[in-house]
Amino acid sequence: MRTVDRLYSYVVGGPAKNGASRVQKLHLLYIDGGRVARDRAIDPILDALESDVHGVSAVLSPRRVFVHAGVVSWNNRAIVIPGISESGKTTLVAELVRAGATYYSDEYAVLDGKGRVHPFAKPLSIRGDGERSAAELGGTVGSKPLPVGLIAFAPYRDGAAWRPRESSAAEGALELLKHTIAIRSDPPRAVAAVRAATGRARILRGNRGEAAEIARELLALVS
Numbered sequence: 001m002r003t004v005d006r007l008y009s010y011v012v013g014g015p016a017k018n019g020a021s022r023v024q025k026l027h028l029l030y031i032d033g034g035r036v037a038r039d040r041a042i043d044p045i046l047d048a049l050e051s052d053v054h055g056v057s058a059v060l061s062p063r064r065v066f067v068h069a070g071v072v073s074w075n076n077r078a079i080v081i082p083g084i085s086e087s088g089k090t091t092l093v094a095e096l097v098r099a100g101a102t103y104y105s106d107e108y109a110v111l112d113g114k115g116r117v118h119p120f121a122k123p124l125s126i127r128g129d130g131e132r133s134a135a136e137l138g139g140t141v142g143s144k145p146l147p148v149g150l151i152a153f154a155p156y157r158d159g160a161a162w163r164p165r166e167s168s169a170a171e172g173a174l175e176l177l178k179h180t181i182a183i184r185s186d187p188p189r190a191v192a193a194v195r196a197a198t199g200r201a202r203i204l205r206g207n208r209g210e211a212a213e214i215a216r217e218l219l220a221l222v223s
Contacts (some may be wrong), residue, residue, distance in 0.1 A: 006056050007032050008049065013040065054122075058108060058181040064118065065193035068179040069109035071117055072101035073142050074222045077149025078117040080109045080197070082179040086127070088156030088211065094124055094132070095215040097139035104142045108181075113189075115196025116145035148201040149222040151176065154214070157207040162214045164206030169195075172203035 013027035027045045029037040037048040058066035069082040070093035079096065083089035090106040097103045105120040112118060121141045123131040134141050151172055154164070167175070173194050177183050182190040202221060208214050 005060055065111040065190050066181040067109040070106045071104035071109045072096045073146050074101045074219050077222050078146040080148055080151045090124055090126055092211040094126055095211040097134055097137045099215045102142045103134035103139050111193040111197050116147055118145045148197045151201050151203045153205040154208045160207040160209045162208045164204035167203040167205055169198045172198040
């Protein structure tokens with residue numbers, strides 16, 4: 001019997017087909033036999049499905065190493081902005097795109113064995129502003145893998161002034177591994193990809209205020 005890594009089942013909801021009942025059936029999503037979402041509307045079901053597919057892809061990818069980070073490109077180099085949820089990485093990515101950078105991702109930096117970043121260009125999920133495409137921000141989407149030119153650990157802090165300190169490649173690799181999905185499932189592969197990515201990159205760490213205040217400064221650092 002053929003096995004799969006993940007099994008998704010969707011039960012269609014909506015009004016009863018015969019129109020005899022006023023009770024609306026719920027849309028249901030099952031993953032590996034367990035129910036994970038139920039709603040009268042289909043959009044929350046699709047959101048739950050998309051979120052799980054992204055997460056499973058990050059864990060199970062046989063050739064790529066996924067890092068929680070936003071990514072843009074500038075001057076044929078990737079700018080990687082690692083961060084957890086609600087750290088402001090999507091907001092900063094959006095400002096970099098508005099400033100002329102090419103969009104790669106607001107969720108994952110996808111690394112190959114040489115440390116190059118590949119695009120993972122889903123719509124940007126901007127908190128309080130919904131989903132926006134790169135085109136809506138006046139930008140374009142990248143298509144080719146790029147070496148990393150800058151890694152900016154720059155979480156948002158209200159009222160913070162951007163005074164970053166420069167870190168070594170070793171320090172940057174250790175910090176980046178904290179955001180790397182495969183560090184538990186495949187440590188050797190994760191470490192190798194992260195070391196390759198940080199080997200020639202400039203690495204900055206520091207809290208920041210509003211994204212618009214540092215976006216052009218970050219671009220200026222990648223020549």
